[in-house]
Amino acid sequence: MRIGLSYDLKETIPLKPASSDDALEEYDSLETVEIIAAAVEAAGHSVVCLGGGQQFLANILYEKVDLVFNIAEGRGTHRSREAQVPAVLEMLDMPYSGSDPQCLAICLDKPLTKKLVASAGVCTPQWRLITDSHELYQIANCGFSFPAMVKPAYEGSSKGVRLNSVVENPEQAIEVVAGLLELYQQPVMLEEFIVGDEVTVGIINNSPPEVLGMMRVLPRKKTAYFVYSLEVKRNYLELVDYECPAALDEKVLRGIENASLNAFQALGCRDFARVDFRISSEGVPYFLEINPLPGLGTYSDLVIMAQMMKRTHQELICAVLNAALKRYPQCVRV
Ligand SMILES: Nc1ncnc2c1ncn2[C@@H]1O[C@H](COP(=O)(O)OP(=O)(O)OP(=O)(O)O)[C@@H](O)[C@H]1O
Ligand SMILES: [Mg+2]
Structure with a gap:
């Protein structure tokens, strides 16, 4: 199959003069695009690099692809930026991986997302x-x-x-x-502020979605209020340890699993996602936010989690691709 790859490379994003020093943080590196392309090719497909922004628009009209594997974060600071590429693909009636524009637009708006998950019975901080x-x-x-x-x-x-x-x-x-x-x-x-364990949960597949892993993020240096901040994520090798599966009480783990799947389904996520929680001292999982387009680079939480659950990067990429392909039976040639 010909799989298109849509992505936004850090170096292609124009910066405004007064931008914050983390303005490019969510965008991908060439290395990430290359390892995803290699994983898709290793599964027997050919890869067509479509890029992002205007380059993506030109390429998608010109190239013939069977499905787009989308990791494009979108342009600008709009809360619907992650929906841009999937919206174009829906307009062109082209199959693509991951959640639809509506889900992606909602989930980048944290307050709106929290209202929806709360109404589905998931606890979230006030x-x-x-x-x-x-x-x-x-x-x-x-x-x-x-x-x-x-x-x-x-x-x-x-x-x-x-x-x-x-x-x-x-x-x-x-x-x-x-x-x-x-x-x-x-x-x-x-x-x-919820004082307590930091746990992030990977979800993969549809009908039914499955928990890939539950990973606890443990600060090496104990402080009163741990935050998995930008400074920590940039220097994670020195500042935190990852524990996956999280060594928490069985009942607490079931609660986190239920809350994650509940949030995934309530928000209409597809194929994969990562959900962040803080667990209170009473063992209640508090939903912080969900990432329907989580990072797939070597150093991202979902990839680290998958590897700790004995799945290679390539297996993770193929699992996402296969979850998407199953939604488009017309793409799967027998
Ligand atoms: N209400 C809260 N109580 C305790 N810690 C919090 C709370 N909100 C955020 N944090 C801390 O800040 C971190 C980042 O917050 P959050 O997950 O909302 O941001 P993000 O930028 O969307 O993260 P990601 O990198 O996963 O996309 C959390 O992982 C957690 O450590
Ligand atoms: Mg987060």
Whole structure:
């Protein structure tokens, strides 16, 4: 089969002068594109590199492919950016891997996603959304206690989640929120901070989706409030240990598994996703966010998790590709 690969390379993204220093964090490296292409080729397919942005538009109209394996993060700072490539593919009636535009657009909006998972019975920390200076000065009336977490509402890859993201009082919160409003040009969340284990869950397949692994992220240096921040993700080899399967109580693990699958289905995710939780001291999994387009590079959490569950990178890529192909029986030649 001819598999198109859509992606956004860091070096192809134009930066605005006042961009944050993590503006390119979610975009992929050439190395990631190459190992995904190699995995698809090793499964017996040929790969057509389509790229992203305008280059993708030109290529997709010209090249003939059977299915697009999509890892494109999309352009701009719009909360629907991850939906751009899948929306074009739907317009052209072309098969592609992963979730549909509606799911991708919703899941990049953390508050909207939390409302939907909460209505499906999944616990999520309380939060307030701050969109302007009026709401900024209402922070003291947020209705939950400090410490609290401050983060941009429409980001991933820990963009804007830094060492100063845990705030101890309203004054500190106002300062950090004001900084993020200015730098990221989008609403900012103030969220109840959940002290407890950090667990990320990989999901793969459809009808039914299955848990690939549950991985606990353990800080090497104990601090009062661990945050899997940008600084930690950039230096993960020195700062954290990964434990997969997570060595937690069986009942707690079942709770995390149920919450993950429940969120995946409630949001209409497809093929694969990664869901982040903090587990309270009572063993309750608190949903933080879901990534329907999780990183597939060598150093991404899903790949590390898969390898700890004895699956190679190539097997993971093929599992995602096969989950997608099963949804398009017309693509599978017998
Ligand atoms: N309410 C919270 N309570 C405790 N820790 C939190 C909370 N919200 C975020 N964090 C910490 O910040 C990290 C990053 O937050 P979050 O997962 O929302 O950001 P992200 O940028 O979407 O992440 P990803 O890199 O997975 O896309 C979490 O993994 C967790 O360590
Ligand atoms: Mg996360």
